[in-house]
Amino acid sequence: MGIDSIKKKFMNIQQNLAGKIELKNNFGMKDIKLVAGVDLGYWDQDGKHFAVCCIVVVDFHSREVKEKVWSSGEITVPYIPGFLAFRELPLVMEAKAKLVSDPDIYMFDGNGYLHYTHMGIATHASFHLEKPTIGIAKSYLKIKNTEFIMPENTVGAYTDIVINNEVYGRVLRTRKDVKPVFVSCGNWIELDTAMEITMSFINGESRLPVPVRLADLETHVMREELSENGNV
DNA sequence: GCGACAG
DNA sequence: ATCTTGTCGC
Secondary structure, three states, rough: HHEEEEEHHHHHHHHHHHHOOOOOOOOOOHOOOOEEEEEEEEEOOOOEEEEEEEEEEEOOOOOOEEEEEEEEEEEEOOOOOOOHHHHHHHHHHHHHHOOOOOOOOEEEOOOOOOOOOOOHHHHHHHHOOOOOOOEEEEOOEEEEOOOOOOOOOOOOOEEEEEEEEEEEEEEEOOOOOOOOEEEEEEOOOHHHHHHHHHHOOOOOOOOHHHHHHHHHHHHHHHHHHHHHHOOO
């Protein structure tokens, strides 16, 4: 099976789900108690690719870490820009199954609506998690040759990424003198709310919101452990 | 055909 | 994503 037939298959799945996206809050901010951050780390072993997915659950109000889970395994799906979800979601769902708590919302390292077909990993994941999601990308995925406008160098400054009169996502300056992040809706949430939650989780240690940052750090720790002792 | 390309 | 030294700044 060549890469083109894989893409074709993936595209069908994306288009089916894309029609079900709803960018309206299906919750009130006051209902948000637990926020999960999701990230993956990779390494090679015996000529194979492995990864570990870490999910860190943080209490929105107290900022306490409530739970951490991880799941690792071999990765066989290649990285194809636009189809990240197909590569990473299996491990994400495996890790999610280990959660005892039930997060109200999930934040991903990557895009959501800011995607060729609005089906970035954050949006795609929402249909499996059945929870609202937010996408936080560290670099820009250019769509339809549209460049983004750099927001001014002030905390909280932002510019919208508009393509064909539609807002795909937002370039947000979470810290001064640091590259901005790219925030987009995953699903069942509005962009303003996604940005509000993102900004509320900026603590001065990173340009990334706490849940995603902690998941990122956990990913590095677990990778060292697993790549030494053999994969689990 | 060529270039661009989240993680 | 990952491979990596020095270096600037709080």
